Amino acid sequence: MIRLLSPAIFLAVVAALAYVPFVADSYGVTLGIGMLGYVTLATAWALFSGPTRYVSLATVAFFGIGAYTVAVFSETIPYPLLLVTAGAIGLGVAVVVGFSTLRLAGVYFVIFTFGLAELIRQLVTWYEVNMAGTLGRYIFLPVTPEGIYWQLLALATITFLISWWIGRSRIGLALKVIGDDEVVAAHCGIDIARVKLALFAISSVIITLVGAIQAPRWTYVEPVIAFNPTISFLTLIMALLGGANRLMGPILGAVPLFLLFEWLSANFPNHYSIILGLVFIAIVFVLPRGVLAFAEENWKRWRRTTPENLPAVAE
Amino acid sequence: MLVAALLSGLVLGGTYALVAMGLTLQYGISRIMNLAYGEMIIAAAFLAYVMFSGLGLNPVAGLLIAVPAGFALGYAVYGVMMSPLVKRARDKASLEIDSILATFGLLFVMQGVMLVAFGANFTSYSYLNDPVTIFGTTLAANRVLALVMAVVFGGGLYLLLTRTLWGTALRAVAVNPAAAPLVGIDVNRAARLAFAIGGGLAAAGGVVISMYQTFTATTGVVFTMKALIVVIMGGVGNLIGALSAGLILGLVETFVATYVDPGLTLAATYGIFLAVLLWRPAGLFGRVAR
Numbered sequence: 001m002i003r004l005l006s007p008a009i010f011l012a013v014v015a016a017l018a019y020v021p022f023v024a025d026s027y028g029v030t031l032g033i034g035m036l037g038y039v040t041l042a043t044a045w046a047l048f049s050g051p052t053r054y055v056s057l058a059t060v061a062f063f064g065i066g067a068y069t070v071a072v073f074s075e076t077i078p079y080p081l082l083l084v085t086a087g088a089i090g091l092g093v094a095v096v097v098g099f100s101t102l103r104l105a106g107v108y109f110v111i112f113t114f115g116l117a118e119l120i121r122q123l124v125t126w127y128e129v130n131m132a133g134t135l136g137r138y139i140f141l142p143v144t145p146e147g148i149y150w151q152l153l154a155l156a157t158i159t160f161l162i163s164w165w166i167g168r169s170r171i172g173l174a175l176k177v178i179g180d181d182e183v184v185a186a187h188c189g190i191d192i193a194r195v196k197l198a199l200f201a202i203s204s205v206i207i208t209l210v211g212a213i214q215a216p217r218w219t220y221v222e223p224v225i226a227f228n229p230t231i232s233f234l235t236l237i238m239a240l241l242g243g244a245n246r247l248m249g250p251i252l253g254a255v256p257l258f259l260l261f262e263w264l265s266a267n268f269p270n271h272y273s274i275i276l277g278l279v280f281i282a283i284v285f286v287l288p289r290g291v292l293a294f295a296e297e298n299w300k301r302w303r304r305t306t307p308e309n310l311p312a313v314a315e
Numbered sequence: 316m317l318v319a320a321l322l323s324g325l326v327l328g329g330t331y332a333l334v335a336m337g338l339t340l341q342y343g344i345s346r347i348m349n350l351a352y353g354e355m356i357i358a359a360a361f362l363a364y365v366m367f368s369g370l371g372l373n374p375v376a377g378l379l380i381a382v383p384a385g386f387a388l389g390y391a392v393y394g395v396m397m398s399p400l401v402k403r404a405r406d407k408a409s410l411e412i413d414s415i416l417a418t419f420g421l422l423f424v425m426q427g428v429m430l431v432a433f434g435a436n437f438t439s440y441s442y443l444n445d446p447v448t449i450f451g452t453t454l455a456a457n458r459v460l461a462l463v464m465a466v467v468f469g470g471g472l473y474l475l476l477t478r479t480l481w482g483t484a485l486r487a488v489a490v491n492p493a494a495a496p497l498v499g500i501d502v503n504r505a506a507r508l509a510f511a512i513g514g515g516l517a518a519a520g521g522v523v524i525s526m527y528q529t530f531t532a533t534t535g536v537v538f539t540m541k542a543l544i545v546v547i548m549g550g551v552g553n554l555i556g557a558l559s560a561g562l563i564l565g566l567v568e569t570f571v572a573t574y575v576d577p578g579l580t581l582a583a584t585y586g587i588f589l590a591v592l593l594w595r596p597a598g599l600f601g602r603v604a605r
Contacts, residue, residue, distance in 0.1 A: 101592070107412075107415070111348075111543050111547070112588070112592065114543075115544075118536065118581065125578070129578065229536070233423065236416075273424075273426055273430065274424050275427075277420045277426075278420070280423065281420035281424070
């Protein structure tokens with residue numbers, strides 16, 4: 001029954017979301033674009049970082065690459081090919097970065113990804129100033145907000161399906177072993193570097209595509225806008241709040257936090273990053289493994305204690 | 316040209332070395348990877364700026380206030396934020412990830428507070444901006460003073476850690492935190508102390524930087540990155556390693572800026588970092604840990 005019901009619910013949700021632009025006003029569509037963007041980012045981030053426990057702070061590096069590729073080639077390459085180009089560049093960078101850093105211990109990976117966005121931003125700025133001669137670029141593409149919304153919805157759906165499929169496949173099992181103990185994984189005959197690289201590449205390409213699809217919303221792009229570190233930070237918080245090891249975790253984290261941050265940036269623009277930081281610290285302290293794991297543990301404890309207590313009361 | 320680049324490279328490198336020493340203490344002894352370290356540096360730079368332009372206090376005297384303040388901040392951050400994480404951590408790896416995440420949040424809080432207080436503008440003040448001639452090249456006096464201060468602080472710390480019983484205890488925790496209690500060392504106390512000293516060094520570095528560089532509320536991340544690179548190059552917990560790696564980084568940056576292109580200094584920094592990570596992950600002077 002559940003086997004039949006889950007795909008039906010999934011299809012119904014996707015269909016309902018696809019219908020939203022017909023009824024919502026332009027603000028609703030903008031909100032939807034932001035939310036779908038972060039749902040996709042958080043799910044893609046958790047795809048790699050959840051099971052392997054490699055905390056990546058490089059989300060915005062790939063996001064920015066996607067956005068900038070669209071900005072640079074928007075007048076020379078037709079739109080669908082533009083996305084393919086962005087994805088290909090993201091893949092190339094992911095393979096180079098992954099190949100050189102994924103063999104390292106976790107903490108070095110965190111540090112490297114922490115700086116990667118800054119490095120790419122500096123290189124792009126340097127190139128734009130010295131080679132292209134301008135810092136900012138305009139994007140004029142005939143893409144409507146509704147079009148962006150549907151593209152993001154499609155990408156979010158695909159990301160969710162990939163995440164679901166990986167959880168059930170051999171590669172997903174291999175990832176779980178790697179996350180628990182790399183030495184054991186190596187002795188089981190798992191090619192650790194290759195599995196990690198493959199996942200890192202998939203996750204990075206999806207993040208690059210989110211940047212590429214959202215780029216036309218900006219009209220004007222500068223390295224500082226495209227490589228804004230807050231994007232990495234928000235993605236990380238959202239995935240952690242929901243629980244990076246669960247299929248639904250990143251979605252459950254992304255939706256409420258996106259709405260909260262949207263409200264905060266409208267009402268407290270100056271104190272936004274302070275509140276952001278405090279929320280994040282609170283999540284690390286109170287819900288280190290995410291809200292889903294927390295709820296599950298308490299639910300189990302509650303169910304375990306209740307039947308035990310009942311006979312005691314009866315006596 | 317060559318001598319000028321060499322000298323300003325040494326000034327920059329001395330500052331990096333000073334700053335990185337604090338981070339190598341925090342990471343090597345307390346096992347806390349502090350991503351908010353650069354924000355502590357910038358906070359001290361703003362403190363020096365406020366004291367200089369508001370109270371007319373010169374930065375050297377400002378150190379007497381900034382360094383104890385940094386020490387107290389480090390002590391408080393460890394006590395309030397880090398020790399619960401240390402208590403709940405199952406192993407070294409999970410503490411590292413937890414501390415990275417918590418200090419990443421702290422980074423945004425501190426940056427936000429400074430943005431609210433000082434805005435996003437470039438800040439600097441003019442102190443001892445007089446020309447001094449050394450080896451036939453002209454250098455601003457504040458840069459020379461910065462180098463002298465970096466040498467004094469770095470040297471003092473080195474002597475403190477190698478010549479006193481108290482410093483030996485701290486180094487013992489860095490080498491083997493499991494065996495240190497066997498010889499009567501309180502590891503938690505040592506960790507808290509090392510974190511606080513790191514905060515003090517960050518404050519000293521911030522004051523030194525504020526004397527000859529412009530800074531903004533958001534440049535902390537760059538200093539954290541550079542300090543991390545120096546720490547890894549020098550080997551985690553290795554003071555002499557941090558000192559030499561800091562000087563190397565400063566020299567490379569200055570030479571790239573002078574002879575190649577000022578826009579590519581950060582790229583050069585990352586180039587070195589990646590090279591070190593790939594070929595010598597235990598640092599230029601370290602042995603590979605088993």
